[in-house]
Amino acid sequence: xxxxxxxxxxxxxxxxxxxxxxxxxxxxxxxxxxxxxxxxxxxxxxxxxxxxxxxxxxxxxxxxxxxxxxxxxxxxxxxxxxxxxxxxxxxxxxxxxxxxxxxxxxxxxxxxxxxxxxxxxxxxxxxxxxxxxxxxxxxxxxxxxxxxxxxxxxxxxxxxxxxxxxxxxxxxxxxxxxxxxxxxxxxxxxxxxxxxxxxxxxxxxxxxxxxxxxxxxxxxxxxxxxxxxxxxxxxxxxxxxxxxxxxxxxxxxxxxxxxxxxxxxxxxxxxxxxxxxxxxxxxxxxxxxxxxxxxxxxxxxxxx
Amino acid sequence: xxxxxxxxxxxxxxxxxxxxxxxxxxxxxxxxxxxxxxxxxxxxxxxxxxxxxxxxxxxxxxxxxxxxxxxxxxxxxxxxxxxxxxxxxxxxxxxxxxxxxxxxxxxxxxxxxxxxxxxxxxxxxxxxxxxxxxxxxxxxxxxxxxxxxxxxxxxxxxxxxxxxxxxxxxxxxxxxxxxxxxxxxxxxxxxxxxxxxxxxxxxxxxxxxxxxxxxxxxxxxxxxxxxxxxxxxxxxxxxx
Ligand SMILES: Nc1ncnc2c1ncn2[C@@H]1O[C@H](COP(=O)(O)OP(=O)(O)O)[C@@H](O)[C@H]1O
Ligand SMILES: [Mg+2]
Numbered sequence: 356x357x358x359x360x361x362x363x364x365x366x367x368x369x370x371x372x373x374x375x376x377x378x379x380x381x382x383x384x385x386x387x388x389x390x391x392x393x394x395x396x397x398x399x400x401x402x403x404x405x406x407x408x409x410x411x412x413x414x415x416x417x418x419x420x421x422x423x424x425x426x427x428x429x430x431x432x433x434x435x436x437x438x439x440x441x442x443x444x445x446x447x448x449x450x451x452x453x454x455x456x457x458x459x460x461x462x463x464x465x466x467x468x469x470x471x472x473x474x475x476x477x478x479x480x481x482x483x484x485x486x487x488x489x490x491x492x493x494x495x496x497x498x499x500x501x502x503x504x505x506x507x508x509x510x511x512x513x514x515x516x517x518x519x520x521x522x523x524x525x526x527x528x529x530x531x532x533x534x535x536x537x538x539x540x541x542x543x544x545x546x547x548x549x550x551x552x553x554x555x556x557x558x559x560x561x562x563x564x565x566x567x568x569x570x571x572x573x574x575x576x577x578x579x580x581x582x583x584x585x586x587x588x589x590x591x592x593x594x595x596x597x598x599x600x601x602x603x604x605x606x607x608x609x610x611x612x613x614x615x616x617x618x619x620x621x622x623x624x625x626x627x628x629x630x631x632x633x634x635x636x637x638x639x640x641x642x643x644x645x646x647x648x649x650x651x652x653x654x655x656x657x658x659x
Numbered sequence: 660x661x662x663x664x665x666x667x668x669x670x671x672x673x674x675x676x677x678x679x680x681x682x683x684x685x686x687x688x689x690x691x692x693x694x695x696x697x698x699x700x701x702x703x704x705x706x707x708x709x710x711x712x713x714x715x716x717x718x719x720x721x722x723x724x725x726x727x728x729x730x731x732x733x734x735x736x737x738x739x740x741x742x743x744x745x746x747x748x749x750x751x752x753x754x755x756x757x758x759x760x761x762x763x764x765x766x767x768x769x770x771x772x773x774x775x776x777x778x779x780x781x782x783x784x785x786x787x788x789x790x791x792x793x794x795x796x797x798x799x800x801x802x803x804x805x806x807x808x809x810x811x812x813x814x815x816x817x818x819x820x821x822x823x824x825x826x827x828x829x830x831x832x833x834x835x836x837x838x839x840x841x842x843x844x845x846x847x848x849x850x851x852x853x854x855x856x857x858x859x860x861x862x863x864x865x866x867x868x869x870x871x872x873x874x875x876x877x878x879x880x881x882x883x884x885x886x887x888x889x890x891x892x893x894x895x896x897x898x899x
Contacts, residue, residue, distance in 0.1 A: 526763055533749050533760045540747040542731040543709055543740075544812055545764030 357498035362620060364495070368504035370612025371511035372569055374605045376589025377596065378518070379562035381604035384593065385535035386555045387450070389457045393441060393465035394563055395586025396472075401434045401567035402577050403472050405483065419485055430564045437468075438560025439553050446556075447549075472579050480578035485571055507569050514565065515605060518558070522601075527554060535599065595641055597648025607649060611638075662687045662816055662848055663708070663739075668717030668727070670703050670872075677703040679872040680717065685816065690842060690849035692880050694856040695869035696893060701852045702744050704869070705818050709741045710734040722815055736764045738815030744824060744852075746805045750794030754785050757793045757804055761812035771811065778807040781837065799830035806837065818850040823858065835861050856893075859884050868892050 376394070383391045405419035405426075418429065445464050449457045489503040522528035527550075534541040534551045542548055563582075570581055592611055596603025614637055618630045626633070641649070663685040670678040678700045685691045693701055706712045708719055710731040719727045726734050735741070740761070749757050758778060762771045779786035782803045788795070793804060802822055809817045822838070823831040835858055841847055851862060859866050859880040866880035868889060876883070876892045883889045 529752075529756055529760060530763055532752060532756075536749045536751055537747055539711055539731065540743065540749070541760060543711070543735050543743070544761035544808070545732050545735040546760065547732050548730065 357496075360496050360498040361500060362616060364498070364500045364504050364508070366613040366616040367609070368507045368612075369616055370609035371507050372566060372585060372608075373588050373592050373612050374608030375511055375514065375562050375566045375569070376585045377592035377604035377608040378515075378601060379559040379566070380586075380589055380593045381596070381599065381601050382555050382559045382562070385599050385601065386531060386538065386552050387446065387457070388454055388599075389446060389449075389461065390454075390590065390593075390598075391441075391446075391559070392458065392461040392586065392590070393468060394559065394589070395582030395584075396465040396468040397434060397437055397441070397560060397563040398567040398570070398582030398585060399472060399579055400437055400468055400582075401430050401564040402571045402581060403476060404430055404433045405485065405571065406476070406481070406577065419483060423486070427568070430568060431561045434560035434562075434564030434567070435557040436560065438556040438563065442553060442556040447552075469579055476577075476579070478579055480576045482576050483571065484575055485568070489572055503569075503572055507573075510565070510569070514562070518601075527551075531555060591635075591638055595638060595648055597650040600648065600650040603648055603650030660687050661685070662722060663850070664718075664720040665704070665708060666718045666720070668704075668707055668714045668719060670700070670707050670712055670714055672712075677872055678707065678714075681869070681872065681874050682717075683867055683874060685848060685850055687815075687848055688846050690851060690862045690864040692856070692859040692862055692864065692866040693850065693852045693869060694854065694859065694866060694893075697854060698871075699869040700872040701854075701869055702820050703872075705741065705743070705820050705850070705852060708734070708818065709739065732764075735761070735812065738813070740809040740812045740814030740817045742805045742809050742817065742819040742822070744820035746798075746801050748793045748796070748801045748804055748808075750792060752793060753790050754793050754796070754804060755789040758785075758808050758811050761808060765813055767813075771813070774811055774813065778810055781841070782807055799826050799833065802826065802830075802834050803837065806834070806841075810841070814847075816848040816850060818852070820852045821854065822851065823853060823855070831858070838862075856880075856884055856889060 379394050380391060383389055407418045409417050419426065421429065441464055445460055446457065449460050489506055491502050492499040493502050495505060522532055530541065530546045531551055531554065534546055538548065566585060567582070570585065571577060588611055589608065592607040593604045596607035611634065615630065615634050618633050619627060622630060622633065661684050665681065665683045667680040667682050668678055669676065669680055681700065681704060683691065683693070693704065695701055703712060707714050710726065710729050714727055718725060721734065721739055722737050724737055726737065749760065758775060762768065765771050779789070784800055785804055785807060793801065796804060822834050826834065838849065839861065842849055856866065862880060864880055866878060866883050867874050868876040870892065876889065
């Protein structure tokens with residue numbers, strides 16, 4: 356029984372990470388039809404911000420020592436800021452370009468961010484300890500689980516709740532949903548294109564920051580590659596969920612998290628190192644079964 | 660007073676010239692009926708005014724402001740409300756949400772709430788389903804919804820592209836009856852685009868005929884529909 360609880364918590368916490376990543380991609384795709392591959396590098400950038408203003412090759416945590424009440428808003432702000440800047444400096448110029456061009460631009464931007472970090476900090480992963488107390492295990496329904504997993508799941512559910520409230524109850528949320536469904540029509544009703552898109556980027560950047568903070572607390576390392584691995588699975592989750600569907604992205608994020616954890620448990624020992632092959636195999640089967648994803652997003656009328 | 664002046668505008672889609680120095684004008688409180696065969700450039704004319712497609716030459720003035728080159732949202736904010744061909748309801752949003760999208764640009768949010776109730780009283784079948792997704796509505800109900808949505812933006816002018824598209828004759832009559840009722844009760848200015856000129860008998864006012872991207876005939880709507888100059892012009896001046 357306790358073993359099952361442990362598996363469920365593992366699946367939920369891994370799934371939360373993927374869901375947050377997928378949501379960051381799906382939000383921007385919704386309003387811009389852009390798959391933003393720079394999202395992973397935005398995550399890494401936020402993690403490296405913990406070291407500011409030090410650029411020492413060894414990890415000298417500076418910003419990371421700020422009290423939590425300051426640190427979290429600061430990192431969220433950095434994520435939002437970088438993301439909004441990406442839109443203003445880069446993506447805005449590609450708004451009328453075709454999706455492939457925009458995607459390439461996002462790849463390029465991702466590399467620019469990554470090599471900028473590489474230049475400053477070198478490629479060696481650095482270990483840092485953030486919120487060490489979260490590493491402790493606590494009793495949970497008879498099982499002992501790391502506090503961080505519980506916190507990760509709780510924070511993710513909280514974010515999902517807030518985001519749902521924002522989208523369903525606020526004026527900007529309404530404008531975003533209208534724009535995601537039919538951007539031109541929304542504009543003809545006075546919805547300001549730039550504001551909606553910048554808002555989507557800001558939210559996505561804050562999701563990147565959250566993902567980064569969870570990752571760095573989990574792994575205890577700061578690494579240039581750390582966003583990229585989450586990004587890949589998050590991207591897959593948005594495709595499986597149905598590009599443009601937020602519910603789909605979140606659901607698929609949790610499904611992939613659950614699949615990974617389950618395979619780790621049920622696969623024979625010899626096969627476990629190849630777990631990812633099985634996960635991606637399941638992805639292929641899902642896409643053959645439902646080429647447009649689990650949740651078909653409503654219309655994808657032209658942007659502009 | 661002239662509310663909208665379109666002065667010699669041209670629009671091209673790649674090699675294809677969709678509008679060739681077209682001009683129309685609409686006075687405050689009147690209704691202008693724009694007709695013409697499929698492909699004449701009627702929808703393009705509305706899209707150009709709305710700022711959705713760029714113009715290559717000419718000028719557009721709406722409510723005293725030169726609007727050519729402005730963003731669609733800025734033109735909407737001047738009071739130009741568009742009901743596009745095919746209606747474009749937000750099918751995933753509820754009916755209530757559809758109606759409220761355009762309220763964001765209004766300063767008078769309290770009046771907007773009263774207007775919402777007015778729209779519901781004009782369209783009771785929308786009120787009954789206000790929290791259902793708009794995708795569940797029939798074509799006729801969707802047409803009513805987008806008219807209501809345009810009204811909620813508190814426009815100076817409503818431009819409607821093919822309101823009768825895909826609707827049964829009885830439903831088309833309802834749509835027009837509602838439009839005319841609104842026009843007479845609220846002093847709305849209407850710009851109606853329709854492939855068939857038949858309904859111009861109902862709206863009255865002025866009518867223009869477009870062909871191959873040009874405005875080829877203009878006159879009193881009822882006189883034109885009764886006479887045969889329109890038929891001739893519609894099918895071409897005897898050019899075979
Ligand atoms: N987005 C577009 N791209 C290319 N050609 C278009 C586009 N929209 C319309 N056209 C062409 O422009 C001409 C005018 O179209 P339109 O304005 O829709 O006419 P109408 O509304 O009178 O039927 C047509 O020949 C049509 O094929
Ligand atoms: Mg048309």
